[in-house]
Amino acid sequence: MTGGPVARVLVDSPLPQLDQLFDYAVPARLRDAAQPGVRVRVPIRSGGRIADGWLVELAESSEYEGRLSELEDVVSEVPILTAEVWALVRAAADRAAGNASDILRLAVPSRYVRVERAWRAATPDAGELPVAPAPIVGYEAGRVEAGIADGERMSLAADPRPVRLPDGTWVGAWAVTLAQAAVHALAADRSSLLIVPDYRDQEQLQAALAASVDSRRVLRTDARQSGGDRFRAFLDATGPLARIVIGNRSTVYAPAARLGLIAIWDDGDSLQNEQLAPGVHPRDVALIRGEQSGAALLFLGHTRSVEVERLVEIGWVHAIPARRHVRPRVILTEQQSSPEPGSARIPSAAWRQAQEAVRTGPVLVQVARPGHAPLLVCDRCREPARCAACGGALVVPRSGGDPRCALCGTSGSAWKCPVCEGTKLRAATVGASRTAEELGRAFPNARVILSDGERPVLGVGSEPALVVATRGAEPIAEGGYRAVLLLDGERMLLRESLRVAEDCLRWWSNAAALAAPGAPVFLVGVAGALATALASWRQPDWAATELEARRALRFPPAVRVASVTAAPAMVERAIEAARAAADGVDALGPTGVDDGLDRAIVRFDFAAGAAVAKALRAEMIRVATERRRPVAGRPPKRPAVLRVRFDDPEVP
Template identity: 55%
Template sequence: MSRRIARVVLDSPLPQLDRLFDYALPEALGEVPAGVRVRVPLRTAGRMIDAYVVEVAEEDDAERPLSEVESVVSDVPVLPERLYRLARRAADRAAGSASDILRLVIPKRQVRVEKAWKADAVATAPAPDARERADAVLDEYEGLIDVLDARGRAAVEAIPGVRDDRPRWTELLSAAATRVLAAGSSVILAVPDHRDLDRLMTALEASAPVDAIVRLDSRQTNPERYRAFLRTLEGAPCIVVGNRSAVYAPVRAGLVAVWDDGNALFSEPLAPYVHARDAMLIRQEQEGSALLFTAHTRTTDVERLVQHGWLDDVRARRRVLPRIVLSSPQEMEQPAQRVHSGAFTAARAATADGPVLVQVARPGFSPTLVCAECRAPARCAHCGGPLGAAHRGAVPVCGWCGRSARAWHCPSCSSTSLRLASSGSERTADELGRAFPGVRVIVADGAHPVETVSAKPALVVATRGAEPLAEGGYRAVLLLDGPRMLQAPDLRIGESCLRWWSNAAALAAPGAPVHLVGVDGPIGRALATWTQPAYARAELETRAPLHLPPATRVALVEGASASVTRAIDALRALPLPSDAVLGPVPVDDDEGRVRALVRFEYAAGAAVATTLRAAVVAEATGRRRGRRQNNRIPLSVRLDMLDPEL
């Protein structure tokens, strides 16, 4: 006799449970569709656990001992087959668990929202004039309409500037989404933060039906997020707009697009640490949707795909370039001068006409202090963190532990005097307020969020990424602290600085000067000539001989010494170069952990991920069975590490 069985994926972080389990379906449950939430017994733990039904099948061997599904939590299929395949493939590539990805995508159940949800809702098609306006915007880019219609893949260099008080990149994404939605397919648009999300929503609401726009935002309440997720399960096409987790939205996407993929917010901080860009590439490979990477700059990851011919290089038919003015360090009148005389004169002239943007490196008044006698960095006596000041004459405060240093003395020269070593946004605003009497000064940073400014004369001092949108664009842009930004301990700091400066320059009004102070060389020339893809290409060529990402992939293996050694020994059986493994080396803690790095080519990615995942499962099951009771340090694996962590 045959019987019905359900193959389920358990909602558990344990690596040894990251597979499908068979459970018998009792007749009392009736029809159980795939994708629903269920409760099943876990015999090894002696308790009930949540799970998702991936597949329902008939089994001929009815004598095989199987546990039965306890109950169906909800009859809503929240896990479509396409979402499970995407999560499974992304987890396998990152040597992680599919349940960890599903936990990020599927919200917790809200009973009231579920009862009020209507599965037969139908979105309104865009108006004909909206489709014509969208085609007019897309026609500004060479071959972009053909890429969308053929469901191709492209890296699009967005036109800088502001039009109709909106960044032009928002017009690009909203036009592409409107065209694909009018063709009857859903769209996924991913942006880094809430500022970009709000600006893109404004552009979409002007071109697409409001009931066809679905917002997935981390700032939403649980009912709002669950309601939006249920809307993505409907058959009616929609436009999904959100942050990094929006790339997993369970729609039948005809277009997946991301804005500014170089932003660090697209990197997932939770296991298995799948970058939104990698998830988009996997999704496009599985579903065959159109794929767009749009930005003012070009990351080395995207440029590698362009060089391999996997992405088309799409640019504007008529390039509109900001007017960049460089001032090298040799041209500065004084060694410690922050603003070049030419930039100061341009800012003074521009404030008579409208707002001027001044970009600085850090927030606060003075983020770091030094000894007034020997110039040694002032450090906290408790944790060694840097000391900073909230304003002139304020008690120094540690930037790490927050303790006040009232009786500080220099360990080098025993001096008790401190000196301001750097200028944050508030100190810069204080200095510019004295230099520009009668001009309004606005501070925009994490502590003082400002979304928009009017066209009235003002000095807007903003940290990178927090620049507000100015009505009509900024009449001048000053990019300060460039040399300080380039000194950050990051292998991609040049690429990041070019992205920060390009995004700020794109907010300038047509013909407005953009002054990059104190920076020259390849980065300055790339910004001045607006040839960011060429800089990414040169950076990629430099990284290839050194086996640095993204030329190669890098995996981190961390844990107890014996566990890491066993994982490395398993990797040595693969056809990897002799210098593929770096380490292991001790980690600076008291637990006895060690760390190793593994460099490998993309072609060996599947084998390396499978081997490392098997090592993680073996270590987890070994601890469970008591073979290594003294080893309480779990083995952790992370693929595709970020450069700052390297």
């Protein structure tokens, strides 16, 4: 047992066998600087390398019997990894069988020495706390405020309309609701974390907060900031003052003094899915952090995700009903066999409404995809048309002519449907650019505005205009849109995904919520339960029905899943380890993927999650540390691969 100051360090490494705390002696020259939460550099005995790491905690002694290596250096001057954030990161990594250092790279921005030193020299000034904040409107009086004060987990249906702020800015009513909730927490001297999908939502939320709280109390963290600004905001969040921190999915890990509220807008948006390992969804991180900190948790959206519906049904999250005075006027329409001249994909009733509405203000046209070329499907059974050579989608070239493969360029003139053997094709969707061109010709006196990922538009005025936008890129309009046309619904539903219906309902609902009160919203070419849920604005009922169907099939989120990718023998061994760890574990597959690897989907109940994660984690460490003897005369083998992804959003 070694005595004296001992630094317990997490080495910044992707290797699973290094995902633990290692003990290092603290030399006399570093004892003042070596504080919990600072970045350090430490020697790694294998290979004599020096690695980066985090000093997580200090101890009086070590259980290690030998001589401890010493810290090489203390890199940062400020402890920025708080004990609360470390506990959260460790729990989130364990839940997903991942490395804590991978999550820390997401949670903590890159260090800027000049910014750090300027921050240390500055005197913190965040203005006064709000007094007598405005009530949270749209719900039972005082209900949401009481839930925030009591640390309750809540699901709220957002008010589906645009609202005007005192400075004249127009935002979605949801942004005002989140801002009001955060201000109530701040008035009690408690911090809030507000997580939204992208910068468009951040702009609206920041505008709503500016109307009711000192801007010095609001911190913004997102990838569009410069590195120095983002690091400065992170340093401010580590201080003792209560703050409101807004940003995208990584904001859920931000430090916060006396955390009182974690709120997520539109948790079902695919932009909320963390793409980097270990891929923990901010919704799951928020649930962990709420439990650890006692902070209130708020899910807000125009639709309720199936994951949140499961939490509501088991009583873990409480659904707070909204007092809806208005809701979008959704009109369901089937595509006409003989549309009016120039309307192409727009039924006559919607066409006439658009012609009338555009005289008084903006009209929104939502389409499925950007670009110009239409995507083709079988005219008889609507099976997507794919290239016989490479499997790519068949499209019509912009210059016209026969259909061709979008990937390899092979002609599709001899295409034959593999399902019904039909040979006729029809356009399932037209890109935003082509739609804008068609509408520009049909409405020669109206200004046409195009908004997509390449040409984003955040807002439009109240002047007459046709706004053609891809899903998720719809700008907010002053006073709301005078009419909304939701096109390509049939094409959107052709996407091969377990969540396609849920995603479509969310896309349509978010677009419908941009309409002015009483303005018509036309859903074109879609019928059935999904369309009825939109028209009646009863999305939670649809989520409940969808969850019940997934329970019958043992699909997520009724159960948890983990994808396991490796050589065939390793996949089988990993599956057996998971089955031995808990009862009720089953597997789908394995099936072959690239480079001679197999992939299997392991399914298990939520109660078995910790045991399955531990077992699969042990397999990952075993594979990573297994030594393979070289064979004389043969090139060395590639290192073995075992990839595990819990709650994989790509699982169909």
